[in-house]
Amino acid sequence: MNWLANAQEILAWGLILSGSAFLLIGAFGIVRLPDFWARLHAASIPDSAGMILLFLGMAVHAGFGLVTVKLVIIGLFLFLTGPTSTHATANAALVSGLRPREGEGLEADEPLELAPDPQPERAP
Amino acid sequence: MSRGEERVKIIANALVLGGLWLLLSGIYEPLLLAFGAGSVAVVVALMARMDRVDGAAPEWHLKPLAFAAYLVWLLKEIARANWAVTKVILAPHMRLRQHLFAVPVTSRSDLAQVTFANSITLTPGTITIETEPGRFLVHALSYDDATPGELADMDARVAATESRRA
Numbered sequence: 001m002n003w004l005a006n007a008q009e010i011l012a013w014g015l016i017l018s019g020s021a022f023l024l025i026g027a028f029g030i031v032r033l034p035d036f037w038a039r040l041h042a043a044s045i046p047d048s049a050g051m052i053l054l055f056l057g058m059a060v061h062a063g064f065g066l067v068t069v070k071l072v073i074i075g076l077f078l079f080l081t082g083p084t085s086t087h088a089t090a091n092a093a094l095v096s097g098l099r100p101r102e103g104e105g106l107e108a109d110e111p112l113e114l115a116p117d118p119q120p121e122r123a124p
Numbered sequence: 125m126s127r128g129e130e131r132v133k134i135i136a137n138a139l140v141l142g143g144l145w146l147l148l149s150g151i152y153e154p155l156l157l158a159f160g161a162g163s164v165a166v167v168v169a170l171m172a173r174m175d176r177v178d179g180a181a182p183e184w185h186l187k188p189l190a191f192a193a194y195l196v197w198l199l200k201e202i203a204r205a206n207w208a209v210t211k212v213i214l215a216p217h218m219r220l221r222q223h224l225f226a227v228p229v230t231s232r233s234d235l236a237q238v239t240f241a242n243s244i245t246l247t248p249g250t251i252t253i254e255t256e257p258g259r260f261l262v263h264a265l266s267y268d269d270a271t272p273g274e275l276a277d278m279d280a281r282v283a284a285t286e287s288r289r290a
Contacts, residue, residue, distance in 0.1 A: 022206065025213055025214065028213055029209070033218070034220070037263055038265055040251055040263075041209060041248055041249055041251065042209070042213060044245065044248045047246075048206060048247070049202065049206035049248075052202070073148070080242070084245075086251060087241065087245055090251050090263065094253050094254055094261070099224070100223075102224070103220065103266075106221070106223045106267065108223070109225050
């Protein structure tokens, strides 16, 4: 039974450490990349790989139980809110007129119109 | 929505929220249980009132098994994309080729479109910036000729999880 507990511990810490490595890589990216748009991409590495690996690691460490259920619920929540907040940040930059610098030989597609969303119809 | 349906919905909401409280709290003392019951009552009342004001219940037209299979595929894509962006960041000379481009969207339901937009953002290297009828504006960190094809493939996979064409 001892080797099983050891294997669980090793797997958990392997996952947690590799998740932490991706958090570090995301931080490096935010420092190294040149402008706002490129930095957004670096910020999504901790959001996806870092978050998933850390939660997997914590779940393996905790074993089956209430803690794991909570971890899964928090993980699902982050899985939905992470990209949504990234999108909100990027969209705010687009609406306020910031444009990415295009790569060589590329031309940006412009948004159709930047009018505010039409008001939803109100039920009486 | 009829009165009966409204009641069923209120009871279902209360049960789900109550279950969630019990699951997350893990402490079963009278005081905390009373706090939980009070919170559930307030939230259920708010939700019932919101339904009466806007009346737009979210629609759920998805094939559960196909959607689960899509999530597994998405996890693999996330892993691949993370590795690609990691290599870009850690390379001595970062190979950036930023590009803002339109991606056609074929799925119809709101839920499938949200799934597609969030999937694009979840895979590092691409971010959905704007949603327009029939297309998304996407920003890529290191664009190459394969990028539009990959996104079209993702779009087709999302559209395949829709249970009916709304």
